[in-house]
Every structure is written in structure tokens, then in C-alpha cells.
Amino acid sequence: MNYVIIGAGPAGTTAAEELRKLAPDSHITLISEDTESLYSKVLLPFYLKGKIDRDKLFVKKETWYVENNIEWVAGETVEAIDTKNKFVAVSDGREYPYDKLLICSGCDARKIEEDPRGVSYLRTLADADHLLQLMNEIPSCSHSQGGQQGVAGGDRECRVGIYGGRFIACEYLNIFHHWGFSITLALRGDHLWNGILDEQSGRLLSQHLIEKGIDFVPGAQWQGTLGDSELTGFKTSKGEFDCSLLGVGMGVAPDFSFLKDTEIQTGVGILTNEFLQTSDPDVYAAGDIAEVFDVYARRHLRLGIWARAIAQGRIAAQNMTGGEIPFKQVSSFSMSVLGVDVVLIADCDPKQAQQVVVRKNNDESGIIQLFIRGNKIVGATLVGDVTERMLITKKIQTDEALPQEPEYYQNPQNSL
């Protein structure tokens, strides 16, 4: 059997590892644009704060692939897939035939139009290396004393900017704050995770950022960078802001160009059933590019979460070798934003909920949203106090109807 996997991130590499165990005599080809062996993107902020060395980012040694008899075609892109004759056409000029194909090509960071020196993204190891370089080029000011607060209103050279309102913008916040830079954070929404967090949760975070000395500019539509070959700032609908380094967190988007000759169905990702099978029965998808029918949410979800990618890689491999195992995981995303915990669990799109219940602790230092559909909790957001997160996760997993009316759970004294 010929198994071809596109993408060598956590989903693709885990699938290759599992396929090798389940089908020891098969031919496994792993095609990736990356030339590095598998590393964790989630560890990049630790590297950028100087907390771990670069070599600690890697999950697999470079030799792992050949040791496991996996043909790793590194540094190449997939140009087309012929699903009728079952082969993948790659930029190295070769065609790789497959019996079963797995697409784990992930998503790329959305980029702005301009590219002056000073613009930074945070998606790949190359991005992280570039950001380190840019931070080192900022002339010494109070940031060089390592971790001390930057001078408020200090000169442009010490000021950094961030444009974005979700996860990557918050990683930039943590990194820049660690090094003591003066920070301007501008975002399109009224608060962080606009469209997911309610106003109260958003306000809790906004106030915290302001208390930490961040210049916080919500409601700012992006208009462009300032400066020619070197960044001097950026402009928005709320004004112009000076900075010599700008972290951009405008989300990610999948690349479907290589699917153009196929009839594989896509939505915001490659659509799959709960077995990770696409509309073509011999083609599977897993990881950040997969929009999987979620058995708990009962609708398709695309979530970019490491543990989800790893688990999907494993299940895809099992199903490609004859299994029929549904992917079942209540995935959550967790981070600390300058010391305030934020956890997003499973399906937390308010527009898809029939009801949203807000539950606050007594001093409002912790705010929870429960998303309810069909009288069951399908997702939640927690900001500040996240101690109920595992209880909520279990509730979603048990898939049972709530014993009380949803409003009952507004009161934090009423247990979930």
C-alpha cells in the first residue's frame, strides 16, 4: 500500500508514525514545505522569551523519518492532486501515487500587503528567528535591563506595535512585555476575542491590559504601515502609531490551491466526516486544515489546537488502514494574557448557540460563558477564574441534557 501525507506538522507526523506501526510493510511518503523536523509552534513564545534553547523546540530528530522508513520529501510544495488516477504532483517534478492520501497542510498566517523591515509574523520557526533578530536590533533603552517595564511614552525606537485581537496578538503582548518594550496594541474589535467573548469578559481583559501599561486601541481598522523599506509605524482608523517593530496577528487561512483539479469539498477548511474522510473516500484530512464533523457539537468545526491535531493524525491513520473510528475530543485552548487566564472550550461561536449563559464569580474576577444548543453545553469561554474548566469539559463529553433550565447556571452557587 502507498500512503501519501501532505504536511509534516503534528497531524502529519503523528499519522506517519501510526501508519508505520499499523502497516509495517507499506510505503509512506511525507511531503512538506518545511525542511525542519517536527517542532512545536506552541513553544515558540518560550524560545522568544529566552526560556528555552532552540534545540528544545523539536519533537522529532531529523533522522527519525529515515529510521522509521518514511520517505520525507522536504522543502517541496504540492501543486496538484489527481484523485481519478490517484497521484500527487509535487514541485520537485515528481508524481507520487497513493492508495490513501492524508492532507495535513495546515494554515498560513494572513499577511498584510506591505513588507518593510520591522513587520513580524508568528506562525513558523523562521518567523520566530526573524522576530528575535528584529528585537535585537531595537536600540538599547530600558528593555535591555531584561523584564523591566518600558518607559511610557518613550522614544520611537523602544516602542513596538501589535495589530490583532486574538491569540497571536496576545502571544506578542506576553513576549514584548517580558522584554520591557512600550507597547501599542490596536485591534479591529471592541475587545480581545471580539465575536467570541462577551462584553464583560472582554472588558475584564481590556482593563487588565491598560493597568499593565499597554496603549490599548480598540475599534481600529487596519489602514497600512508607515515608512518605506524600514517600518516607522502603522495607521488605523483611530490614528497613526509610531513603532519600529510590528507584530501582526490577523488570523490564518488555509491554502486550497492544490485542490483545484479535485472535487474535494471545502468550507473554512477541508470538510470531513467524523472519520476524517473527505468527500473523496480515499482522501482524508487532519489538523488545522480539517473542518471535521464534531460528534459533540454536531456540526463541522475547524480548530487549530495541537492536541487535536495529534489525535486526528492518529485516528486518520487508523481509518486509512481499515478502521472506522470516529474522532472524539472536546478540545480546548488555554493561555495566560499578561497573567489573566483565558480558556476557550470546544464550540464557542455565539452565533451557533441557541442560548448563552453568563456565569460570574462574586467579585467578577472570573467570567464564564456557556454556549448551549439542544439543551446541552457545547462550548464555553472562561476568563480570569478557570477552575471550572474541567467540569465543563466533562459535561460536554457526557453529552447529557442539562438537568435544569440554562438560567439556573448563571448563579455560581449552583453547581454545574
Add this chain to the structure above:
Amino acid sequence: MKITIKVDPDLCIGAASCVTVAPDTFQMNENNKAWVLDHGKEPDGHTYERTFEVSDDEKEEIILAAQSCPTLAVLIYDEEGKQIFPEN
């Protein structure tokens, strides 16, 4: 066989995937980091490091839990003290 499991609280970001995969071995604490349990129990109280007996299946599950951690904060050592995950 005996294995040693260590959660590095400096690397732990509270993803809780270890708890999802191996709920008898990991549990979130009030700081949103994972304590290590011995078959669901905490002899001598909370800790980020334990050594105890496991079957082959239990060891497999614990290694899967360690692989699921996005920051490689779960370290596993064999009886001789050799690090078996992350592989280095």
C-alpha cells in the same frame, strides 16, 4: 515497571490535553497547571513529579498524554532514570 512522570510547571500552559488523555494520571490545579497522580490518587499530597508502577497499557497511555502536550511539559523517565519522552 516503574516510571517517573514530571510536569514542568514553567512550561505548562494549562492546555489540559494530558488530563483528557490520561485522567488518572493528570489533574489541573488552581494555577491551571497539571498535578501528577498515581492511579487517581495523591499519596503524600500534590506534586508535579511521581514515580510509580504501571502496566504496559498504562505506560502507553501516559506517553500518549505526554505527546499531546503542546509545550512538551510532560517528561517521562524509565526505571533507570533515562528520559524516554521527549526523545532526545
